[in-house]
Amino acid sequence: MRSDSLKEAAVPGAVASSSPPPLVRVRGIAKSFSGNAVLHSVDLDLRAGEVVGLLGENGAGKSTLMHILSGGLQPDAGTLEMEGAPVRFGSVADGIEAGVSFVHQELSVVGALSVAENLHLGRMSRSRAGLVDFGLMEEASRALLERVGAGHIEPRREAATLRAGEQQLVEIAKAAARKPRLLILDEPTSSLTPHEVGGFFSYVREARAAGVAIIFITHRLEEAMALCDRVVVLRNGAIVSERRPAETSRQQLITDMTGKPAIYEHRPRTINGDTIALSMKGVSDGRLLAGIDLDVRKGEIFGLFGLVGAGRTELLDLIHGVHRPTAGTISLFGEGLCLRDPSEAVRAGIALVPEGRKTAGILPQHSVRDNAAISSLRRFSRGLFSDRGGDPRRMASYRQSLGIRMATDTQAISTLSGGNQQKVIFARALMAEPRLLLLDEPTHGVDVGAKADLYDIVTREAEKGLTVVIASSEVPEILALCDRVAILSKGRLAGILDRAAMTEDTILTMAFKEH
Amino acid sequence: MQTGVAYIRSLGRYREASVLAMLAAVALYLSFASDYFLEPRNLLNVGRQASVVAIVALGQALVIIARGIDLSVGSVIGLSAVVAAVLMRDTGSETIGLMAGLLTGLACGLVNGVLYTRFRINPFIATLGTLSIARGIALLMTGGIPVPFGGLAEFVGAGRIFDIPVSFLLMIVLAIVVHVFASRTVMGREIYAIGDNPKAARLAGVNLRAIRLVVFGLCGLLAGLGGLILAGNLASADPNLGMGYELDVIAAVILGGTALSGGRGSILGVVIGALLMALLNNAFVLLGISAYWQVVTKGLVIIFAVGLDGLQRRGDDD
Numbered sequence: 101m102r103s104d105s106l107k108e109a110a111v112p113g114a115v116a117s118s119s120p121p122p123l124v125r126v127r128g129i130a131k132s133f134s135g136n137a138v139l140h141s142v143d144l145d146l147r148a149g150e151v152v153g154l155l156g157e158n159g160a161g162k163s164t165l166m167h168i169l170s171g172g173l174q175p176d177a178g179t180l181e182m183e184g185a186p187v188r189f190g191s192v193a194d195g196i197e198a199g200v201s202f203v204h205q206e207l208s209v210v211g212a213l214s215v216a217e218n219l220h221l222g223r224m225s226r227s228r229a230g231l232v233d234f235g236l237m238e239e240a241s242r243a244l245l246e247r248v249g250a251g252h253i254e255p256r257r258e259a260a261t262l263r264a265g266e267q268q269l270v271e272i273a274k275a276a277a278r279k280p281r282l283l284i285l286d287e288p289t290s291s292l293t294p295h296e297v298g299g300f301f302s303y304v305r306e307a308r309a310a311g312v313a314i315i316f317i318t319h320r321l322e323e324a325m326a327l328c329d330r331v332v333v334l335r336n337g338a339i340v341s342e343r344r345p346a347e348t349s350r351q352q353l354i355t356d357m358t359g360k361p362a363i364y365e366h367r368p369r370t371i372n373g374d375t376i377a378l379s380m381k382g383v384s385d386g387r388l389l390a391g392i393d394l395d396v397r398k399g400e401i402f403g404l405f406g407l408v409g410a411g412r413t414e415l416l417d418l419i420h421g422v423h424r425p426t427a428g429t430i431s432l433f434g435e436g437l438c439l440r441d442p443s444e445a446v447r448a449g450i451a452l453v454p455e456g457r458k459t460a461g462i463l464p465q466h467s468v469r470d471n472a473a474i475s476s477l478r479r480f481s482r483g484l485f486s487d488r489g490g491d492p493r494r495m496a497s498y499r500q501s502l503g504i505r506m507a508t509d510t511q512a513i514s515t516l517s518g519g520n521q522q523k524v525i526f527a528r529a530l531m532a533e534p535r536l537l538l539l540d541e542p543t544h545g546v547d548v549g550a551k552a553d554l555y556d557i558v559t560r561e562a563e564k565g566l567t568v569v570i571a572s573s574e575v576p577e578i579l580a581l582c583d584r585v586a587i588l589s590k591g592r593l594a595g596i597l598d599r600a601a602m603t604e605d606t607i608l609t610m611a612f613k614e615h
Numbered sequence: 616m617q618t619g620v621a622y623i624r625s626l627g628r629y630r631e632a633s634v635l636a637m638l639a640a641v642a643l644y645l646s647f648a649s650d651y652f653l654e655p656r657n658l659l660n661v662g663r664q665a666s667v668v669a670i671v672a673l674g675q676a677l678v679i680i681a682r683g684i685d686l687s688v689g690s691v692i693g694l695s696a697v698v699a700a701v702l703m704r705d706t707g708s709e710t711i712g713l714m715a716g717l718l719t720g721l722a723c724g725l726v727n728g729v730l731y732t733r734f735r736i737n738p739f740i741a742t743l744g745t746l747s748i749a750r751g752i753a754l755l756m757t758g759g760i761p762v763p764f765g766g767l768a769e770f771v772g773a774g775r776i777f778d779i780p781v782s783f784l785l786m787i788v789l790a791i792v793v794h795v796f797a798s799r800t801v802m803g804r805e806i807y808a809i810g811d812n813p814k815a816a817r818l819a820g821v822n823l824r825a826i827r828l829v830v831f832g833l834c835g836l837l838a839g840l841g842g843l844i845l846a847g848n849l850a851s852a853d854p855n856l857g858m859g860y861e862l863d864v865i866a867a868v869i870l871g872g873t874a875l876s877g878g879r880g881s882i883l884g885v886v887i888g889a890l891l892m893a894l895l896n897n898a899f900v901l902l903g904i905s906a907y908w909q910v911v912t913k914g915l916v917i918i919f920a921v922g923l924d925g926l927q928r929r930g931d932d933d
Contacts, residue, residue, distance in 0.1 A: 124752055292817050337698055402784055410779065420818070422818070428779055441817075441821045441823075441824070442817055442818055442819075443817075443821060443822035443823055443825075445818070446819070446820025451820075453817045454815070459812075459814060459815075460812075460814045460815050460818055461818075462812065462815060463808050463811040463812045463815055463816065463878070464811060464812060465811045465874075465878045465879055466807070466808065466811055466878070470804070470807075471810075473804075474804070474805070474816065474819045474820075474821065475819045475820045476807050477801045477804055477805065481801045483800050484800045484801065484802070485800055485801070486799060486800055486801045486803075528819060532820065561754070612707075615869075
């Protein structure tokens, strides 16, 4: 039965009259945002009782496609059918009505309510007096949580006190309660512990046996291979491959996703000398981070890996002077750092490419040139006056060396593609001629070509002697770039691995370490 | 409908040009509607009226470009004038009086800046508070009775050089200085950056607190200067001086193309905006329309200017 579905998926439209139509049939779906085509003519069949893995890089169009399937967005072209009948979802409510449940990556539990109340939002049971029947609700909640492998969560607990992973399970339970026919799970396992992943997998298998069609979006290839009947890869808004896990490999899937077999290949490089560039001793921030000890050598590319909420960004914030450590010392090339503000960090030779290009990176109304110049205005000033005249020359040199594609450097940065915007932010950081470069999720939302370029740039700068600390949630990125990686878990250092010991397995195992 | 909106948006792209066009249109109309309008005396009077609004608007523009707002400028005008006049009367020294007036303005601005940067009070609320406090102190110091005021300030406020009002010349000089500051200095460029995206600017190494403090300080200082000129013009420091001035000043800034959402605006535009406000005031006088209509129109002008800003921003979001 499974192999039939695969064949049919490969030959759209070839439906034998004897077999029933698929639960969901997607034909020719296209969607653009302000002129940028995000999806071009996507065809996809989903059968009852099938788990389909959906893989793709950030920005490949996965979320857009899922939003269209669940009614959150309207396609520009194409059709949706359920069991052979055309459907049109005008809103998320229409989707839910038709049996489509979408568990988002961003958590949406209401923190101030109990777990049970969250699970029954909008459909709370009432007693005969017309009041909320908490007893009944908690009973039902317990059963639901049990089903998704979260029996340990007490329904009466306030949702805000749950870990991210536990909140994720509550979301899944909420979706399960709606008895969906199509269940869309967007990176459901990104903050689950291995034990929770096990429980979650059994729920998915149980739902499959009950005839639910499931779309499972993940960045973890191992999970996709273990759980899915079929793996679909989306790249630049089009489906580029449909494979069965038993007949493919990790490497093949990465090539499908990136279109470039070599993008995540390690770029070999030599590190000269072993001067300590950055040293942290017993550093705490009084909130999350505690007792961080690490040394980074000059010219090293040092990774920081951790799950959501592990403290990657917080650690970079301490080095960059955004917050001040409450304990411990940080030193740069042997000099103690006591920064009160990022402006002092930049003066001390520390530049940051922050996480969240839109919110924390670009100056959207400024030109490309002004965006690049902002960190080094003081370096190139004459007294109070800014060296505006020298800006075009400096910009031209970085445009060349970073391969920034634009019409002119006076166009607003917001008119560039994400990848080019990020290169401008890199130019900004490099123009300040830092001794230490901090990168926080530097390739998020960047297309594959730009991603490969950014990896080359980081490697090249490190080769020239720049010390780089890169925080990333993408294991392949860490493996591609880093000489060593520090793994954070709940604000503590779970361990440091050198190149020889780094594998996806060792890194993830450490990241889940409890302490 | 669609094209109408697109047309207004395209106007918004060249706000300085569109304000200049409005200025020209009002002037053209008045030159036909009133025989008196083109008289040099009247035109110079318009220039004088525009100059105080423009001087205070220069500081306000910097604050708004940095994504802040200062509602207290009207009260700071009154307090600075009163402090200067009282000290001049009590010490007999003109220098002490004028210096004290300017320092009062600077101090008010710095208080606003500290409330914003150190105590993290939204500038709208912080300056609403100082608006009331500064006015109250001015009333307390004088018991509500105007204090005579003269000397150099009277010359700046009411005097002429070659028939041109001194205050107008001073405004032109200050506008050039502030224009150079905003566009050519490191700090000026950083002001635009923090207005565009404060978080990004901070992480890129711009000292957010220091710059916010400086722009609020400058705004207070210029409001203080405005107070001295205004009181000098009347030869009297009324504790109610400058009441409601924040409206004219903010209207001039926004009319001149400065985005209320920060990061965008030009000093030239602000000066044109102030001239337009003064011209509208003049129009009501010349045409003999009730002053109450003037109050209504001022409100309409502000809503129109901010509406332009909103339309343009929606275009940016798409």
